[in-house]
Structures are given as structure tokens and as C-alpha cells.
């Protein structure tokens with residue numbers, strides 16, 4: 001006893017085919033009965049779902065189901081008939097031995113029985129075929145009916161729900177695609193197997209009992225009791241977990257692999273995030289249903305029946321055929337005469353034979369892989385799945401909202417958003433986050449690893465739901481929208497993105513809607529364009545199958561190995577299987593190639609889905625080489641409006657804070673102090689300009705400004721070109737009047753100037769050029785440049801009506817780095833579709849505008865960004881603008897940058913879309929030295945400066961003398 005209750009389990013090992021299996025046996029009688037009792041209770045509680053599943057399976061194909069039952073029961077009936085035959089033959093044998101003859105009638109019967117048993121193999125073959133065909137019909141019907149429902153339901157869960165452990169436990173597993181492993185089918189097989197064995201046993205018991213009863217009542221009673229006891233124990237006996245193979249098959253049907261892949265995509269959680277957020281769901285569901293239908297009635301290329309068929313009873317015919325002559329020989333032994341002893345003998349032999357038959361059946365029940373309880377549990381699990389309800393709530397509003405949404409993009413607002421990823425982590429992934437994103441803006445999220453950037457994007461695409469706070473889109477709470485329609489309007493590139501085990505063509509196009517995919521333009525060309533933009537074109541071109549190449553294909557044999565029945569797949573069979581149906585080999589794909597494909601997929605949607613209103617990019621280039629990264633960003637750039645926010649730059653936040661604090665103070669100086677610094681006193685066009693000091697031809701600009709530059713020495717000498725006078729020291733207020741002002745502004749200027757050179761290199765790379773390609777526009781040490789900076793003050797309008805701070809214009813600069821020093825939201829830029837988009841200020845972030853000089857330098861690959869400022873209501877607005885420029889000795893038209901073809905193609909495509917003439921022609925001015933051009937513009941703008949410092953040029957620029965009004969000559973293109 002003590003040995004039994006020791007903690008060492010009673011392990012038995014067995015060699016089955018190529019596997020060695022260990023299993024545990026029940027340890028004590030008490031445990032056995034306890035087990036028995038709880039098993040009974042469990043069985044009862046699981047019966048309801050089992051009945052329901054049987055009903056459902058039956059309804060799927062009623063005729064096939066009934067025939068299936070008949071076919072399954074045939075072996076049971078036959079085995080009972082066979083027992084009758086054995087008994088009859090034995091008795092006839094005994095009669096012959098005793099009376100040396102058999103009655104004629106009996107001989108006739110024996111003849112008929114022999115003839116009938118000759119037909120048995122045919123009947124068996126027939127019923128086996130019937131069972132098999134019916135099972136295929138039921139499987140097919142079941143697959144068609146339930147799998148799309150399962151798929152639909154599975155994909156309806158948000159990630160929150162789908163990753164909950166209790167939900168995970170009942171979600172269909174990807175491997176359940178093989179029909180013999182699918183929950184519903186597994187249940188039916190298990191149940192059939194058990195029922196078949198039970199019916200066989202019951203019939204056998206009945207026949208044995210009936211035969212014995214016809215001879216002796218005591219035998220009958222004993223027989224009934226014994227058999228019933230045998231039967232009862234064998235149902236609930238814990239099984240040893242050893243089982244075997246019914247049969248195995250494989251198929252080469254192409255749809256089968258396709259369906260298997262789709263199945264994997266739906267039920268393997270690793271694809272879930274990508275699937276949900278990019279709208280591929282519709283494609284997958286649609287294809288899944290189409291394929292299930294198309295695959296229809298599977299015709300297997302080959303089928304292999306291995307030994308140990310689920311119903312192995314007819315193997316025993318052979319045994320009996322051998323045994324019967326032996327029995328006859330035994331009975332003809334001359335020492336055994338006398339009818340009664342012969343009867344006893346035949347009865348004894350029959351009992352021996354019958355119990356062996358019964359025993360074998362019991363063994364089969366015991367050896368079934370799944371005992372009744374487990375089989376019933378399958379049904380329970382099946383319906384549990386249908387009862388899952390996610391915590392996900394979505395509204396019925398479809399995006400875009402007719403009255404609130406703008407074509408330029410989503411307006412996103414986060415207010416005190418908190419998000420706890422899991423109860424396990426104490427720290428929230430997102431904590432009290434508030435921000436706004438204006439429609440049409442380009443935003444970089446910058447933060448430390450783990451600070452919650454990705455989590456924010458997850459919330460935005462409704463993969464998760466925030467724990468607290470409000471997220472709204474276009475002023476409407478995000479949860480009021482239908483998640484799917486919201487996601488369709490977004491292109492999100494997350495770090496965790498997956499490629500699907502489908503063809504590259506499908507991978508690229510599946511996030512499009514059906515109508516997008518139906519477009520004519522979605523032919524070869526759009527795939528080429530997208531793959532080029534994402535940088536995957538070279539990789540795809542090198543593949544033999546090109547776009548039809550299947551990535552990491554899912555290959556499966558549909559095997560029913562080790563499920564039910566007895567026996568195992570022999571190694572020979574396995575070898576044969578693999579030889580005939582080699583698994584499609586996967587193409588090796590590097591992380592970088594994967595990311596390029598993912599980026600190409602995003603471009604596919606950007607280019608072909610008409611209404612993308614949000615593009616979210618979460619470090620899409622982590623595994624990419626520099627070239628690919630540059631290509632991809634260049635591509636995204638095409639979809640932006642030409643200006644961008646730059647944050648996480650090297651200009652220290654502290655310097656920016658000091659500038660914001662001190663810059664407005666300049667305008668608080670007494671007017672007399674400011675007038676002393678008036679620009680008319682500066683040969684270099686530095687200094688102060690008062691409100692309305694500049695007038696535009698079409699609109700008034702209402703702002704005060706202070707212009708300055710870096711500490712440059714004027715090296716101009718008599719006889720040298722006049723533009724050299726542009727260089728030179730700025731006018732600064734007295735240090736005592738505004739302590740620290742000059743130093744602060746110069747420090748800032750130097751930082752931004754530094755940044756401008758670094759950023760220019762990035763721009764160069766983004767254009768597909770080498771980092772130093774734009775250097776041809778600058779002299780080596782940048783000594784011949786004169787970047788300019790200005791502090792701007794826009795007075796608030798007292799009457800509360802927004803006037804115009806500065807009318808629509810493009811900057812003449814190369815690039816403008818704009819710091820918005822107050823919270824006003826009055827700066828607007830025009831995007832490529834001609835809409836004015838507000839560019840609200842952001843902490844430590846520059847707004848970058850592309851200037852006219854850059855436009856010329858790139859021959860309008862990068863067009864200048866039109867922008868304007870509305871006058872603020874109330875408090876004055878301050879900003880600091882830094883204009884980078886090119887070397888004074890450069891002639892902009894002289895340089896033709898070697899753009900890669902992709903970039904030129906993109907420009908062409910854009911021009912075509914906007915209906916712009918793609919030919920770029922330079923003006924005469926562009927052939928001149930940049931210094932001359934800049935100077936001419938300045939002279940034209942400032943008559944007073946011209947008159948005083950450039951007298952030789954005055955008559956050329958002002959043939960009619962000084963204009964009456966101060967004219968700063970601002971026009972749309974000047975800076």
C-alpha cells in the first residue's frame with residue numbers, strides 16, 4: 001500500500017511505431033472508483049453540448065449523416081452475425097461428429113452461409129467506401145458551414161479579448177485546420193468510434209447470451225452478467241493514451257494549401273494585430289469563404305490505408321478460417337463420442353471464441369485515443385467559443401463622418417489617456433497623455449523605448465481600448481466609430497507587422513477594399529510602383545515566381561495520425577508520404593526584406609485607396625539599410641503636404657526656452673530704441689521693421705520684426721561685387737537695454753544654422769541622393785552664405801476678428817526653420833490638394849517649410865510650401881524664423897542633381913495628379929549668381945537702404961525715385 005501511494009507514478013512504456021510513449025496507470029482502487037464517479041458526473045454535464053453538436057453535424061448533411069451511421073454500424077452487425085455463424089458451424093460440426101451426418105436442410109443453410117460470407121468482403125468494401133464518402137461529405141458540409149462562422153467570430157475579437165487566457169483556451173487553433181483535428185470533426189470521429197465499439201460489444205453480448213440461453217439457463221445468466229460487467233467497466237476505464245492510426249492521406253490540390261494558409265492567418269494570433277488594423281480582414285474572410293466553397297469535395301491525389309483500420313474485426317475471419325478446421329479435427333477425435341459431450345465441447349469452444357472477440361473489442365475501446373469524456377469535452381469547447389463576448393465596444397458611425405471630418409486628414413485628440421496593458425505590470429503603458437494632432441499634419445512621436453509610443457498607435461487603431469481618458473477623432477469619441485471603417489481610412493506601419501503566408505501579390509493588395517482591388521489601375525503597374533516606393537522591387541524581381549511567390553507557405557498533410565483506431569503510421573508510409581507530397585519550401589526572407597514588403601503594402605494602400613486620412617509610421621525602418629530607409633521616407637514625403645514638423649533635433653530645449661522668453665522682450669523696448677535699430681540703418685538689411693512696415697500687393701501684413709544674422713564680418717571693398725555687402729554684423733540693442741538678448745539670439749542662430757546643414761544632408765538622402773549631393777549649392781566652409789533670422793510679432797486684433805498676419809506666400813529661402821514661440825494656432829500651410837491646414841505649435845518642435853530656392857535647386861522635385869499666418873485674436877503672437885540660403889557664388893540653374901529614376905517618376909506622377917506641367921524651366925535670374933539675386937530682391941524691397949548704401953544701384957531699381965509708401969516689396973515668392 002505504501003508503495004502504491006508513493007509519489008512515483010506507475011509508468012508504463014511502450015514502443016509504438018517510431019515513437020516511444022510513456023503513460024501513467026491509475027494507482028489505487030479507491031482512486032479508480034473516485035475517478036469513475038467524477039467521470040460519470042462530468043459525462044452527464046457534457047452530454048447536452050454533445051447532443052447539440054451531433055444535431056448540428058447531422059443538419060449539415062442529413063442523408064450523408066444517416067448513411068454514415070449505417071456504414072459505421074455495419075461492422076458491429078456483421079461481427080454479431082459472424083458469431084451466429086460460428087455457433088451454427090460449430091453445432092453442425094458436432095452433429096456430424098456424433099451422427100456421422102448432417103441434416104440436408106442444415107447442409108443447404110451452410111452452403112448459403114458460405115456463399116454469403118464470400119460476399120462479406122465485398123459488403124465490407126462497400127460499407128467502408130460508404131463510410132468514407134459520407135465522412136467526406138459531412139466534413140465538407142461542416143467546413144462550409146462552420147469554418148467561416150468560426151473565422152468571422154474569431155476575427156471580431158479585439159486584441160484585448162483575444163489574448164485573454166480563458167479565451168485563448170477555446171479559440172480554434174491554427175492546426176485545427178486539418179479536418180481530422182478540427183473540434184467538430186474530432187468529436188464525431190471519437191464518438192463514432194466509441195459508439196461503434198459499444199454497439200459491437202452490445203450485439204456480441206446479446207448474441208452470445210442468446211446462443212447460450214438456447215442451451216442452458218445458467219450459462220445464459222452467467223454470460224449476461226459477465227458481459228455486462230465487462231461492458232460497463234470498459235466505458236469509463238481511464239485509458240492509457242495509446243492509440244493509433246486510422247488512415248492518412250495527402251493532397252496536392254492548390255486550394256487546399258491556400259485555404260490552410262488563410263486558416264493559419266485567421267487563427268494564429270501572431271497575425272491578428274496586422275489583420276485587424278490594416279483592413280485585410282475583409283480580404284481574408286472573403287477568400288476563406290470562397291476557398292471553402294471552391295475546394296468543395298476534396299479529391300485526394302492519393303490515399304493510404306495503413307494497417308490497423310479502425311474496425312479490424314474482419315481480420316479475424318482469417319483466424320476463424322484457420323481455427324475451424326482445427327476444431328473439426330479435434331471433434332473427430334474418436335475418444336469423444338456422444339452427443340452431450342460434443343455439445344459441451346462446441347459450447348466451450350464457442351464461449352472461448354466469443355469472449356476473445358468481445359475481449360478484442362473491449363481492448364479497442366480502451367485503446368481509443370480519446371475516452372468518452374474527452375470526446376464530450378470537445379463539444380463543450382466548441383460551443384463555449386460561440387459564447388465568448390469581447391469587452392470591445394464600437395459604435396455604428398462610419399468614418400469619415402459627413403459633418404465633422406475633413407478631407408485633409410484626421411483631427412486627433414487625446415485627453416488624459418491612461419492605458420494598462422496587463423494586470424501584471426504595475427506601470428501603465430500610457431499615462432495621462434494629452435495631445436492634439438491637426439488634420440493634414442505630419443507628426444513624429446519621439447520618446448524613450450517603452451515610453452508608450454506603440455501603445456498610442458494601438459489605441460488609435462482600436463486594437464486596444466484605453467483604460468481611462470478620452471480619445472476623439474474629428475471631435476467624435478473614437479469608440480463611437482465602427483472600428484473597421486476607421487481602420488480602413490488609416491495606413492499604419494507598426495513595428496510588429498507581419499507578412500502573411502500568401503503570395504506577394506496578395507500580401508501587397510489585401511489591405512485594400514474590394515472595390516479598390518477591382519480597379520483597373522490595380523494592374524501590374526500599381527504593384528510595381530508600390531514595390532518600388534517600399535524598396536522591395538529588387539527583391540521581388542529576383543524571385544522566380546515574382547509577385548506570385550508564396551511567402552513562408554503553409555504546407556500540411558491532412559493526416560489523421562494517432563487520433564482514433566489502432567495502429568500507427570509505419571515509417572515506410574511516412575517516408576512514402578513525404579516523397580510524394582514534399583512540403584512547399586519557404587523562400588528565405590530577411591528582416592529588411594520583410595520590412596520593405598510591409599512598407600510596399602502601405603504604399604499600395606496609400607496609392608490605391610482613395611481615402612486614407614491617417615498615415616502612422618512606427619519606426620518602419622529599424623531593419624533597413626540607409627538606402628532603403630531613405631527611399632521609404634522619400635515615398636511617404638510624396639503623400640505629405642511638403643512641410644513637416646521636426647522634433648528631437650539637436651537644438652537644446654533650454655536654448656529654445658530662453659529664446660521664447662527673451663525674443664518678445666525686444667518689442668517691449670521703447671519705440672525710440674527700436675527706431676535706432678531700423679533697417680534703414682543697416683547696409684546688410686538687418687534690423688527692425690515696424691508694424692505695417694511691409695505691404696503686400698494683395699493683402700496687408702500686420703507684424704513687427706527684428707532681422708539679424710550670424711556674426712559675419714563685411715569684407716566688401718570698393719570695386720568688388722555689391723552683394724558682398726550682404727554679409728555683416730547685425731544691429732543689436734544696447735546690452736543694458738536688453739541684457740542677454742544678443743547672446744541668446746546668436747546662440748540660437750548658431751544652433752539652428754548647425755542643424756540646417758545636418759538636416760540638408762537628410763533631405764538629400766530622402767531624395768535618393770548621396771548625403772553630400774546638395775553641397776554643390778554651398779561653399780565648403782559655408783563662409784559665403786548669409787542665413788537670416790527674424791523675430792516676428794503679430795499684434796492681436798482688438799476686435800476679435802482674425803485679420804491677416806502675413807498673406808499666403810512661399811519663402812525665398814532654401815529651407816525655413818520656424819519656431820512658434822506662443823500657443824497661437826494661426827499658421828497654416830497649403831497641401832498639395834490646395835487645402836489650408838493649420839499647423840499648431842508643438843513643444844520643442846520646428847515647422848520646416850520648403851523654400852523657393854530648394855524648389856529651383858531640385859527643379860521642383862520639392863515644390864515650395866505656400867503658407868500664411870492669420871492675425872491672432874487677443875494676445876500677440878511671436879515666432880522666430882530661420883531662413884537657410886545657398887552660397888552667394890552659386891548659380892542655381894547650373895546644377896542638375898542626379899535624381900534616381902524612382903524619384904523622378906514620383907515627381908511625374910505627382911505633377912500628373914495635380915495637373916501641373918512637368919517641365920521645369922529656369923528664369924534668367926536663375927542663371928545669375930545667388931548673391932546678385934538675393935541683393936536685387938532686398939534692394940527692391942527696401943528703397944531707403946538702397947538709397948543710402950547702394951547709391952550706384954538706386955537709379956536702376958528706382959528709376960522714378962523713392963516710392964511714397966514704405967515698400968518692403970514682399971511678394972509671393974520673396975524672402
Ligand SMILES: Nc1ncnc2c1ncn2[C@@H]1O[C@H](COP(=O)(O)OP(=O)(O)OP(=O)(O)O)[C@@H](O)[C@H]1O
Pocket residue numbers: 421422425427428429430447448449450451452453454455456495
Ligand atoms: N503586449 C504587451 N503586453 C504587456 N505590456 C506591454 C506590451 N507591449 C508593450 N508593453 C509595455 O507597455 C509599455 C509601453 O510600450 P510601447 O511598446 O508602447 O512603447 P514604445 O514607446 O513604443 O517603445 P519602443 O520605442 O521600444 O518601441 C512598456 O512598458 C512595455 O513594456
Ligand SMILES: O=C(O)CCC(=O)C(=O)O
Pocket residue numbers: 792806811818820827867869879880881
Ligand atoms: O510667423 C510665422 O509663423 C511664419 C513667418 C513666415 O512665414 C515668414 O516670415 O516667411
Ligand SMILES: [Fe+2]
Pocket residue numbers: 809810811816867
Ligand atoms: Fe514664410
